[in-house]
Each structure stands twice: as C-alpha cells, then as structure tokens.
Amino acid sequence: MKTIFLILFSLQFSAQASAGNSISAVTGEDFPPFTTSAKEGGGKAVKLIRDTFQTLEMNLKLDWLPWKRAEKKTANGEYDFIFPYVRNAQREKLFHYSRPLYEIKNFLYVPKKKSHMQIDKFLVEHKKICIPVGYNTQELEPYISKYSLDLVRPSKIEPCFVLLNKERVDGMLTNNYLASYYIQKLSIKNIRHLEKVFSRKTLHALFPRKKESSKALLIKFNRALKKVTDLAY
Known part of the structure; x- marks a missing residue:
C-alpha cells in the first residue's frame, strides 16, 4: 500500500510540475x-x-x-x-x-494598370478597399474619413486578392510577405502595389x-x- 501511495504521489507531482511548465x-x-x-x-x-x-x-x-x-x-x-x-x-x-x-512593410495593392499612381491621388478616385475582419485598420482611419472610403471586410485575406484580381474592389492594404505568398499561390498577374510604402510595422x-x-x-x-x-x- 505504501509503495502504491508513493507511485501515485510521484505521478501527481510530475503532472503538476509539467502543467506548471x-x-x-x-x-x-x-x-x-x-x-x-x-x-x-x-x-x-x-x-x-x-x-x-x-x-x-x-x-x-x-x-x-x-x-x-x-x-x-x-x-x-x-x-x-x-x-x-x-x-x-x-x-x-x-x-x-x-x-x-x-518587421513588415505595408503597401496599397491595386490593379496593375493603376500601380503608377500616388496614394492620395488613387484614393481620391477609388474608394472600395478590401481588408479582412480582425485586421488592423488604424493606419487607414485618416484616409477613411478624408476620402470616405468603403471598406470591404471578408472573414479572411484570400478573398481580397481574388476580388482585387477581378477588379471588384479598387485596392487592398497588406504587407509584402502576405502579398507575395498569395500572388504566387493564386497565379495572379493583375496586381501590383503602389510604389510608396504605406507604413512600416513590427509583429509581436x-x-x-x-x-x-x-x-x-x-x-x-x-x-x-x-x-x-x-x-x-
């Protein structure tokens, strides 16, 4: 009985130590x-x-x-x-x-034929911007109020690339890593980013x-x- 008790105690102690770690x-x-x-x-x-x-x-x-x-x-x-x-x-x-x-760089991605435009000039003329639910919109806030932007908010990022490639939205804001991944994955030919970096961010x-x-x-x-x-x- 004493041996069984010691074994059970040892197992319990080990489990607690493991849980604590x-x-x-x-x-x-x-x-x-x-x-x-x-x-x-x-x-x-x-x-x-x-x-x-x-x-x-x-x-x-x-x-x-x-x-x-x-x-x-x-x-x-x-x-x-x-x-x-x-x-x-x-x-x-x-x-x-x-x-x-x-560290990441965020760009405004647009149809290839409009990639020569400046950010402000583009947003004056193009209002429908795709950014998924749950993604940070803080850096877009000044532009939303200034240019009355219409945000399209799918549940995930991939639909933004699909919509933009078909020109059903005017643009999307995302980082260079994410864009490179989906442009390759979806074999997209019609999307480029505006030349100027929209923002530089760090992930934590x-x-x-x-x-x-x-x-x-x-x-x-x-x-x-x-x-x-x-x-x-």
Missing part, C-alpha cells in the same frame, strides 16, 4: 507565411515561437482559432499569449507587447494584462527570443 498560446491560420494551418507546418512565426520556448525548455500548447475569437479569449486570460500582431492603441490597453518578431506576441503571470513570462520570452534571433542572423 506548460504555456498555452493561440494564433490564426490565414496570415502566411507567418501563420498557416497546422497541417501546413504552422508558418515561420510558429517555428520562431516554438524555437523560443524550446530554448526556455518549456512546453508549448498551441491552438488555431479565428483571429477575433483568439484575441478575445487571450485578452480574457484564457491563453498565455497570442501572435503575431501589430501595435495599436486599443490593444495596448489589453496586452503587453513582446520585442518584435518581424501579445501577453494579456489581465494575467498576473504575464509580465514574468514576457521577460523570459524576450530574453529567449533575442537568443534565437541572434543565432539566426
């Missing part, structure tokens, strides 16, 4: 090449996050959810962090931001302010991330 994270599927489906390997940001937690010798439990639901659950403390996201004022109130995972992991453990985890994460990225470059 396990981190839960969530991301979405439609932000390639940074995040893709689990079946496709997850994407380059997923690999970076996994490498970071391997450095920390911590177990990572990763879920894939629609972006808005994932963000809400993380803000409520149901996950330890979410990734990858750009900064905006609304999220600053809810999350601590990690050091940058990646977000840790919920609601969780008391977030600050300590963020410090560990940033240190490990620096080690991983320093080795990579």
Whole structure:
C-alpha cells in the first residue's frame, strides 16, 4: 500500500510540475507565411515561437482559432499569449507587447494598370478597399474619413486578392510577405502595389494584462527570443 501511495504521489507531482511548465498560446491560420494551418507546418512565426520556448525548455500548447475569437479569449486570460500582431492603441490597453518578431512593410495593392499612381491621388478616385475582419485598420482611419472610403471586410485575406484580381474592389492594404505568398499561390498577374510604402510595422506576441503571470513570462520570452534571433542572423 505504501509503495502504491508513493507511485501515485510521484505521478501527481510530475503532472503538476509539467502543467506548471506548460504555456498555452493561440494564433490564426490565414496570415502566411507567418501563420498557416497546422497541417501546413504552422508558418515561420510558429517555428520562431516554438524555437523560443524550446530554448526556455518549456512546453508549448498551441491552438488555431479565428483571429477575433483568439484575441478575445487571450485578452480574457484564457491563453498565455497570442501572435503575431501589430501595435495599436486599443490593444495596448489589453496586452503587453513582446520585442518584435518581424518587421513588415505595408503597401496599397491595386490593379496593375493603376500601380503608377500616388496614394492620395488613387484614393481620391477609388474608394472600395478590401481588408479582412480582425485586421488592423488604424493606419487607414485618416484616409477613411478624408476620402470616405468603403471598406470591404471578408472573414479572411484570400478573398481580397481574388476580388482585387477581378477588379471588384479598387485596392487592398497588406504587407509584402502576405502579398507575395498569395500572388504566387493564386497565379495572379493583375496586381501590383503602389510604389510608396504605406507604413512600416513590427509583429509581436501579445501577453494579456489581465494575467498576473504575464509580465514574468514576457521577460523570459524576450530574453529567449533575442537568443534565437541572434543565432539566426
């Protein structure tokens, strides 16, 4: 009986230790090449996050959810962090931001025949801009009010490329990585970006302010991330 008790106690202790060393994270599927489906390997940001937690010798439990639901659950403390996201004022109130995972350039993508135009000139004449639900629109806000833009909001990014290629929308705002991925995937010939960079952004992991453990985890994460990225470059 004593032996059985010791075995059960040991198993319980091991399970508690393992749980205490396990981190839960969530991301979405439609932000390639940074995040893709689990079946496709997850994407380059997923690999970076996994490498970071391997450095920390911590177990990572990763879920894939629609972006808005994932963000809400993380803000409520149901996950330890979410990734990858750009900064905006609304999220600053809810999350601590990690050091940058990646730097990206956002461009306004348009039909090829109009790619010579300047941003303001284009938006004076072309109002229908595609940007998915859950994607950051903060940088578009001044243009929305100034030029009365009409935003088309599909649930995912891929329909924006399809609509733009068929000229059913006038333009779309996205980053160079994402555009290159879908232009190749969909064999698109009719889309180019305007020459001027619309904005430069950094992508981050977000840790919920609601969780008391977030600050300590963020410090560990940033240190490990620096080690991983320093080795990579």
